[in-house]
Amino acid sequence: MGRRKIEMKRIEDKSSRQVTFSKRRSGLIKKARELSILCDVDVAVLVFSNRGRLYEFVNSSSSSSLSQILKRYQDSTAADGKASIAAVETESSPSSCAEVQTCGELVKSVERYLEGPELENLRLEDFMRLERQLADALVQTRTRKTQLMLESIGTLSEQEKLLKQENEQLKDEVANLIGIPKSRNHKDLGVNNLMEVDADRQYSQPLRTLPLLR
Amino acid sequence: MGRRKIEMKRIEDKSSRQVTFSKRRSGLIKKARELSILCDVDVAVLVFSNRGRLYEFVNSSSSSSLSQILKRYQDSTAADGKASIAAVETESSPSSCAEVQTCGELVKSVERYLEGPELENLRLEDFMRLERQLADALVQTRTRKTQLMLESIGTLSEQEKLLKQENEQLKDEVANLIGIPKSRNHKDLGVNNLMEVDADRQYSQPLRTLPLLR
DNA sequence: CTATCTATTTATAAGGT
DNA sequence: TACCTTATAAATAGATA
Numbered sequence: 387m388g389r390r391k392i393e394m395k396r397i398e399d400k401s402s403r404q405v406t407f408s409k410r411r412s413g414l415i416k417k418a419r420e421l422s423i424l425c426d427v428d429v430a431v432l433v434f435s436n437r438g439r440l441y442e443f444v445n446s447s448s449s450s451s452l453s454q455i456l457k458r459y460q461d462s463t464a465a466d467g468k469a470s471i472a473a474v475e476t477e478s479s480p481s482s483c484a485e486v487q488t489c490g491e492l493v494k495s496v497e498r499y500l501e502g503p504e505l506e507n508l509r510l511e512d513f514m515r516l517e518r519q520l521a522d523a524l525v526q527t528r529t530r531k532t533q534l535m536l537e538s539i540g541t542l543s544e545q546e547k548l549l550k551q552e553n554e555q556l557k558d559e560v561a562n563l564i565g566i567p568k569s570r571n572h573k574d575l576g577v578n579n580l581m582e583v584d585a586d587r588q589y590s591q592p593l594r595t596l597p598l599l600r
Numbered sequence: 601m602g603r604r605k606i607e608m609k610r611i612e613d614k615s616s617r618q619v620t621f622s623k624r625r626s627g628l629i630k631k632a633r634e635l636s637i638l639c640d641v642d643v644a645v646l647v648f649s650n651r652g653r654l655y656e657f658v659n660s661s662s663s664s665s666l667s668q669i670l671k672r673y674q675d676s677t678a679a680d681g682k683a684s685i686a687a688v689e690t691e692s693s694p695s696s697c698a699e700v701q702t703c704g705e706l707v708k709s710v711e712r713y714l715e716g717p718e719l720e721n722l723r724l725e726d727f728m729r730l731e732r733q734l735a736d737a738l739v740q741t742r743t744r745k746t747q748l749m750l751e752s753i754g755t756l757s758e759q760e761k762l763l764k765q766e767n768e769q770l771k772d773e774v775a776n777l778i779g780i781p782k783s784r785n786h787k788d789l790g791v792n793n794l795m796e797v798d799a800d801r802q803y804s805q806p807l808r809t810l811p812l813l814r
Numbered sequence: 815c816t817a818t819c820t821a822t823t824t825a826t827a828a829g830g831t
Numbered sequence: 832t833a834c835c836t837t838a839t840a841a842a843t844a845g846a847t848a
Contacts (some may be wrong), residue, residue, distance in 0.1 A: 407639040642838095
């Protein structure tokens with residue numbers, strides 16, 4: 387429904403993809419709103435941009451747990467967004483494995499709690515409270531996980547940069563030792579090229595999947 | 601975009617509302633699919649019909665936590681459905697308040713875990729595992745909550761039945777004692793009618809809102 | 815990037831089968 | 832009930848500011 391028909395495949399041109407994203411996203415959310423009004427039903431639409439931003443529609447009349455879940459989800463991503471800014475300037479990931487014991491203990495207590503016989507003796511109110519608190523814990527856990535992922539990415543990209551510099555230096559040294567047969571030609575330095583490709587992969591893949599893993 | 605423009609408000613005619621629901625729902629999902637393809641982004645659309653049926657679109661390329669959350673959500677509601685059948689034949693809710701201590705302890709350990717300084721020393725893998733386990737715990741908690749709600753409803757409906765029987769007996773006794781002015785007429789026994797209405801409300805309202813509270 | 819402007823395509827309301 | 836038809840409303844692709 388424009389000047390001409392378009393193929394149903396990924397739009398390759400970045401800027402027109404962005405424009406289409408903006409237009410169609412608002413169109414989708416408008417349609418969702420109309421559907422919920424005209425037909426008096428609950429509708430939720432979530433759209434994640436490739437940069438991890440969340441655009442959502444949830445009709446307000448649904449005070450259902452669905453909207454609560456989605457709101458929580460939104461909150462967690464909002465928190466992540468702030469975390470991502472902070473994470474860049476954080477020092478490299480500590481990865482001390484000493485405290486895993488604590489994690490195991492927590493998990494065990496959760497499992498004990500949910501599987502033990504005392505489960506039968508709790509009241510509805512207790513479960514509603516527990517539900518809220520578990521959901522909050524889950525949000526916080528996810529936020530921390532994303533933070534760690536961003537830190538990993540930062541560390542890896544630093545390492546990549548250092549390796550590239552080192553490679554350049556080594557190439558220069560090799561060229562000097564041999565005697566400059568040709569100027570720096572990337573094609574005949576297979577090993578170094580492979581390393582660069584590997585480094586790129588480590589750097590870019592987490593970025594592509596990260597918004598999905600929150 | 602039809603033969604004529606329509607007002608943006610709930611369609612009152614039931615059958616044309618149903619037709620519009622069907623058409624616009626599929627339109628919305630088509631648009632969501634197109635957006636996800638053209639712009640290479642993750643999109644989720646959830647539509648709940650008034651009869652509780654869920655129509656969804658989640659673009660398949662996202663093995664994301666979003667679809668996982670929604671799948672979990674679906675699973676938990678499916679599990680709840682089975683629980684509802686079993687819950688009717690369960691005995692009345694125990695509501696022993698003795699074990700709340702355990703609940704508080706669990707919550708505290710979760711909070712301690714997420715707020716304490718040892719949080720900084722855990723690795724990414726630990727948080728991914730913790731996330732899964734918290735999500736599972738959340739699903740189980742929600743299932744148990746729904747079960748308890750259904751049990752409450754069952755108990756209330758039992759009580760209602762017993763109260764009605766008792767009322768009938770009392771009416772008969774009163775009629776016999778006074779001397780049978782008229783045969784059992786419901787209209788002039790205002791108090792009993794009020795009780796019946798109340799009992800009905802307690803029974804039917806939770807049923808109507810329950811799917812939203814899962 | 816954001817907003818407007820139209821020629822077109824697309825969605826769909828009303829009606830028919 | 833569910834699926835066609837078609838006139839019309841709405842969305843939007845591409846261009847332009």
